[in-house]
Amino acid sequence: MLESALIKLDFPLFSSHPDLVYLDSAATSQKPQVVLNALLDFYTHSNANVHRGIYELSEVASGLYEQARARVARFLGATSAQEIVFTSGTTAALNLVAYSYGSQVLHEGDEILVADFEHHSSLLPWQRVAAQTGAVLRMVTSDDNGQIALDVWKNSITAATKVVVVAHASNVLGTITDIRSLADLVHRVGAVLVVDGAQAAPHLAVDVHTLDCDFYAMSAHKMLGPMGVGALYTKSALLEKMVPYQVGGGMIEEVTATTATFATGPAKFEAGTPPVAEAIAWVAALDYLEAVGLEAIRQHEVALSEFLLAELQTIKGLRILGPKQASQRTGLVSVAVEGVHAHDLADYLSREQIAVRAGFHCAMPLHHNQHCGATLRASYYLYNDKQDLVRFIDQLHKAINYYG
Ligand SMILES: Cc1ncc(COP(=O)(O)O)c(C=O)c1O
Incomplete structure (x- = not known):
């Protein structure tokens, strides 16, 4: 896996928000100093x-x-x-x-x-x-x-x-x-x-x-x-x-x-x-x-997806959208939790400094075809590590208990 802790040092936003777990790179990525x-x-x-x-x-x-x-x-x-x-x-x-x-x-x-x-x-x-x-x-x-x-x-x-x-x-x-x-x-x-x-x-x-x-x-x-x-x-x-x-x-x-x-x-x-x-x-x-290497980034994200998908599959009432195999997807996972609105989950996570996206992600027909309402999406990139996902999973459990 990539040395994400070192990579993070190249991104000034993480120095100004040291507690932030940024899992919304699919919306926009952070920018390195260069x-x-x-x-x-x-x-x-x-x-x-x-x-x-x-x-x-x-x-x-x-x-x-x-x-x-x-x-x-x-x-x-x-x-x-x-x-x-x-x-x-x-x-x-x-x-x-x-x-x-x-x-x-x-x-x-x-x-x-x-x-x-x-x-x-x-x-x-x-x-x-x-x-x-x-x-x-x-x-x-x-x-x-x-x-x-x-x-x-x-x-x-x-x-x-x-x-x-x-x-x-x-x-x-x-x-x-x-x-x-x-x-x-x-x-x-x-x-x-x-x-x-x-x-x-x-x-x-x-x-x-x-x-x-x-x-x-x-x-x-x-x-x-x-x-x-x-x-x-x-x-x-x-x-x-x-x-x-x-x-x-x-x-x-x-x-x-x-x-x-x-x-x-x-x-x-x-x-x-x-x-x-x-x-x-x-x-x-x-x-x-290219200096980090697209192939290395890909491997890193697949490893993160494997970990996240395995953890998410243990949560009762949680549905993962898309392929269950990490190798068949890029670095993001969207989920729907039975009985809890995605906005409530995102709001709870935000209070814990975890940035994820909730809603239809500008893809309403897909949500309709997949028979689900708003979803919660965590998306990660080269500067995210397993620790970020551990914090996300921990807080997601708490949010589901709180609202569920
Ligand atoms: C798959 C896909 N297509 C198009 C867009 C639109 O990109 P932009 O807002 O940069 O024009 C997005 C943005 O999230 C996207 O995820």
Whole structure:
């Protein structure tokens, strides 16, 4: 396992909250000092807008911003930086696919398939695009184990399927989807695969080439980086087909009073001032993650999940959502406790300095399909250790006794 106690020292928030047990990294991760330094460094030494000025400082800022794009491309295994569009996060990236790609290619009767464990950010844009284009949105339902078998996907994909949308890892179930196998099925009918990587990119080594997905969305703030920046990876051939759904400064070639032509490549989708400092500081986060090692982080989280799942299974009246095998999930577990509302549990835990999330986690259809109300989610990362989970379990027992 990782030396989490040492890793914690790199995260200043834990020094200002020494008693905190932070189990809400799926909502946002904490940030190491190197990321905070990178933000301060940019504003102290290199602050200027990008791709606008011809003075030296602007060229420095533009250079750093483009280097960040190349770094994100390398992290994801993309062929070129030109396949990476910076966005404000996963939500913006998924909206970009829906409006700039989906609304261009979909027609009446075409099918959009979405997994039932999609985050609302991955579902709602397609609801709109379906309404606008006349395409049909169909939901593929996960089983009691929180998984969708490949055969179920296979039987759901038809000749009418044009877009398939899936989370690489579910933010409620932790379920990891076999993207490569699904991509093969999707491509067989000439459809595209849109992957929401918000909960996977922070925890798994992602290589978009191996996965062969067409779009991959992620947020920096869930992977040690700043809030306000994320990225959409798109295969270059598809990027060229897409039409910007936001227009404005910084993305044009020529503008007259009544017409405009647009820049090529990712710039076309980055109207307005982008999150420059955040993109540059994200590099420090990616460097940090790779220095620790994605594989080591994965092993660490699997070990924590094994421990937590075993402990939770001993609690009477507690239901674990998603797969029971640690190896089949990322570092989070959501539970429902019979007769006790998840908000009450989270409130009790908060008073004991334990930060967990309660509610529907922006996945209402999933909770409905899994026949449960609000759930309590504990999510952990490289800076959490077994001790954090022991405190969580101890206090969870007390909370259940108190309310039960
Ligand atoms: C699976 C998943 N998709 C999308 C999002 C939205 O990410 P963001 O709020 O960074 O845009 C989240 C956030 O929790 C998520 O967990």
